[in-house]
Amino acid sequence: MTYQGVKFKTKMLGSEIPQDLRLEGLKDWCKKFHHYNLAPPYEGGSYGNLSFRLQDGQDQFIITGTKIGLKNELADDCFVRIQSCDLEKGTVYAHGMREPSSESMLHFAIYHQRKDVNAIFHGHCQKILSKASKLKITETVKEEPYGTVELVQGVLDILNDKSFLIMKEHGFISLGKNIKEAGELALQMYKKC
Ligand SMILES: [Zn+2]
Numbered sequence: 001m002t003y004q005g006v007k008f009k010t011k012m013l014g015s016e017i018p019q020d021l022r023l024e025g026l027k028d029w030c031k032k033f034h035h036y037n038l039a040p041p042y043e044g045g046s047y048g049n050l051s052f053r054l055q056d057g058q059d060q061f062i063i064t065g066t067k068i069g070l071k072n073e074l075a076d077d078c079f080v081r082i083q084s085c086d087l088e089k090g091t092v093y094a095h096g097m098r099e100p101s102s103e104s105m106l107h108f109a110i111y112h113q114r115k116d117v118n119a120i121f122h123g124h125c126q127k128i129l130s131k132a133s134k135l136k137i138t139e140t141v142k143e144e145p146y147g148t149v150e151l152v153q154g155v156l157d158i159l160n161d162k163s164f165l166i167m168k169e170h171g172f173i174s175l176g177k178n179i180k181e182a183g184e185l186a187l188q189m190y191k192k193c
Helices: 023-035 104-113 126-130 149-159 179-192
Strands: 009-014 048-053 061-064 079-086 091-095 119-123 164-167 171-176
Touching: 023 048, 023 061, 023 119, 023 179, 048 104, 061 104, 079 104, 091 104, 104 119, 104 149, 104 171, 119 179, 126 171, 126 179, 149 164, 164 179, 171 179
Parallel strands: 009 091
Antiparallel strands: 048 061, 048 119, 061 079, 079 091, 119 171, 164 171
């Protein structure tokens, strides 16, 4: 059997639907990610997850729910609020109507380490991956299964003050001080490829 890594668990603390004016902006970028195929669809969902930090200096954020098809008109209940994560226990604490994205712990770890980052967009794009070395984009050292503690650690190891990086054989992460900046950086990299 292949090594699956340590997947994190989600604990739902409540079912209230996120309410925030910035959700509309995030929904627009979900559509754009689908349009440019930066989060390719699969049966019942899309390969990508987008989030923004709720308040400066705090680690709470809103993220796309798991198995959300970004091609769809997304209602507010497609999004989940992450209250906190316990990286050691591998547990994510969330509020919402559905389970949060399988990469919620990755988003949390980045917000925790980088207080200058207020939006994180993760997508899958073969074009960007194949041009990584040509465009001098930093890549994680090793391929790790999605949703694992090992994947999070691999990203933290290379993060420093970077705003765009690649998870080996997996996908890209685009960071911004706001939603617009994270989105435009991803599009800019895509257009370079
Ligand atoms: Zn992914």
